[in-house]
Amino acid sequence: MKYYLGIDIGSVSTNIVFMNAQKELAAKLYIRSQGDPVGSVQRGLSQMAKTLKDFEIAGVGVTGSGRLLIGKLLGADLIKNEITAHAVACVHVMPEVQTVIEIGGQDSKLILIRDGIVSDFAMNTVCAAGTGSFLDQQAARLNLHVAELGEKAAKGRHPVRIAGRCAVFAESDMIHKQQMGHPLEDILAGLCNALVRNFINNLGKGKELKPPFIFQGGVAANLGIRRAFEEALGDRILVPEDYEVMGALGAALLVRDELLYQKKTTRFKGFQFINEPVTTSSFDCEGCANQCEVVELRQANILIACLGDRCNKWSQRVIEISEPNIQVG
Numbered sequence: 001m002k003y004y005l006g007i008d009i010g011s012v013s014t015n016i017v018f019m020n021a022q023k024e025l026a027a028k029l030y031i032r033s034q035g036d037p038v039g040s041v042q043r044g045l046s047q048m049a050k051t052l053k054d055f056e057i058a059g060v061g062v063t064g065s066g067r068l069l070i071g072k073l074l075g076a077d078l079i080k081n082e083i084t085a086h087a088v089a090c091v092h093v094m095p096e097v098q099t100v101i102e103i104g105g106q107d108s109k110l111i112l113i114r115d116g117i118v119s120d121f122a123m124n125t126v127c128a129a130g131t132g133s134f135l136d137q138q139a140a141r142l143n144l145h146v147a148e149l150g151e152k153a154a155k156g157r158h159p160v161r162i163a164g165r166c167a168v169f170a171e172s173d174m175i176h177k178q179q180m181g182h183p184l185e186d187i188l189a190g191l192c193n194a195l196v197r198n199f200i201n202n203l204g205k206g207k208e209l210k211p212p213f214i215f216q217g218g219v220a221a222n223l224g225i226r227r228a229f230e231e232a233l234g235d236r237i238l239v240p241e242d243y244e245v246m247g248a249l250g251a252a253l254l255v256r257d258e259l260l261y262q263k264k265t266t267r268f269k270g271f272q273f274i275n276e277p278v279t280t281s282s283f284d285c286e287g288c289a290n291q292c293e294v295v296e297l298r299q300a301n302i303l304i305a306c307l308g309d310r311c312n313k314w315s316q317r318v319i320e321i322s323e324p325n326i327q328v329g
Contacts, residue, residue: 004021005061006247007041007248010064013032014040015028015244018055021256027051029044045273059266059268067079072305073304084250086246087100089216097212097214098213101214106131134170142184152224153191153222153223157185157189195228211235220239277301290310
């Protein structure tokens with residue numbers, strides 16, 4: 001069986017999917033990156049390889065914040081930005097979707113789709129308020145599992161007012177409300193309302209948010225956040241079955257279409273990547289005023305790529321065994 005491999009490598013999680021030529025998911029995996037994108041992809045592919053037997057990789061698509069790094073290491077056929085990957089996955093799941101809400105571990109995205117095409121988008125990569133990492137932190141502080149936090153928030157009947165524009169202020173406000181004696185469920189409901197209000201005010205400012213709505217990313221599993229979005233937008237929010245791996249699904253869909261349309265064969269280096277040692281090192285290039293921070297990637301002690309040089313001075317010095325055109329966007 002031939003599968004298309006889609007990988008979404010983020011700052012908090014690594015998401016991997018195997019999809020067949022009929023666009024059906026054969027397997028998916030969501031694991032924590034733990035600050036080690038290369039190691040998390042190696043662990044993830046090792047688990048996936050044990051799940052499926054007698055298969056062949058027909059193409060590899062990569063997205064996410066670590067897409068260039070992982071794409072170079074794997075020999076990806078397609079390296080795509082997160083906005084495009086998430087939008088393609090959403091249109092695949094719901095062709096009539098018009099507004100996509102995506103909240104991951106460290107950032108959040110709002111994507112507007114009209115007639116199946118991205119018409120506008122906004123990203124928040126500055127503050128962690130409302131992201132999965134902030135909710136994880138609050139759950140740990142309250143000695144709760146993150147899923148319990150969402151369940152308790154959904155039970156809140158009188159949400160208190162929480163300052164949600166800043167993660168530090170939000171936490172301080174929560175502690176103050178606890179000291180005042182407010183029920184935990186109402187405090188958590190107020191927190192969810194504040195984070196949703198912050199999302200809409202910052203990312204949705206001046207934009208027309210029209211249904212149908214899709215909510216995806218790891219935070220989509222939080223019942224409190226989901227309910228807060230439905231109340232704020234006045235409409236039902238659809239959470240796809242594969243909400244946690246939508247970026248990886250989009251990457252797989254894109255690389256499938258790319259390779260089938262152009263009748264290309266994959267550049268994938270193979271699963272030996274799982275066991276080969278991979279090291280990275282960096283240096284400051286002093287060739288010009290840019291002073292680029294260049295990252296060198298070595299696989300089995302062989303220099304395979306350089307990243308971070310704006311003029312490609314160092315990248316072009318790396319000679320690859322095969323050089324078909326790779327789609328990067």
